[in-house]
Amino acid sequence: MLLVIFIDPVFDFVDERGIFFQKFKEDSQPLIDVLPVLDDVLQCCKDLPHVKTVLCTSIYKVKQFKTDGLENLCTEERGQQSLLDPSKFNLHAIKKTNNMYDLFDANKTTELDDLVDMCDKVLVTGVTSTSCVRATIQELLKQKKSVIVALDAIAHRKSSNNTASSLVNQWNNQGVIIKDAWKSVLHEFGYEG
Secondary structure, three states: OEEEEEEOOEHHHHOOOOHHHHHHHHHHHHHHHHHHHHHHHHHHHOOOOOEEEEEEEEOOOOOOOOOOOOOOOOOOHHHHOEOOOHHHOOEEEEEOOOOOOOEOOHHHHHHHHHHHHHOOEEEEEEEOOOOHHHHHHHHHHHOOOEEEEEEEEEEOOHHHHHHHHHHHHHHHHOOOEEEOOHHHHHHOOOOOO
8 A cells, every 4th residue: 555645735835926936936936846746646546546645734833934934834824725635635634843743633643643554655745855845754764664755746946956866865875765757656556647
């Protein structure tokens, strides 16, 4: 069984009108560009019986992030809104920090644990590679899960390319399975596209 986790496909990160794009402009274009990819992944997962999905979105406190221009990141309803339909996921978990296990609802933590435990492998997708995606991967590695990253289904700011490249090398050294394309991962679970 494969679990696919979608990290923060929310307005403030993946829409040009969102706070992240307003702060970083073209530097954050890869986050905008990954949204249709994430939608494709989700559409393909829904027909695969051995694949479960989790949408992990964020609600942050005002000034939780000290960077000028990001003080209100994911603090308002519009910014927190997922641009992927939450009803299409097996679970929608709402986190309050970078860690996908730091959830507002303890019952959701139990549901998340159950989904993670029932799956042999976990594919992590979403934004940003250098923050919430990284924290999710580290948490899953602590749990001794088999983690997969498809490079075409994660994104970070252009100026973070060196950091992201170093992270991919680090993940590879930690045993994370690195794939160039998400389709190659889903092929192992019956996807024929």
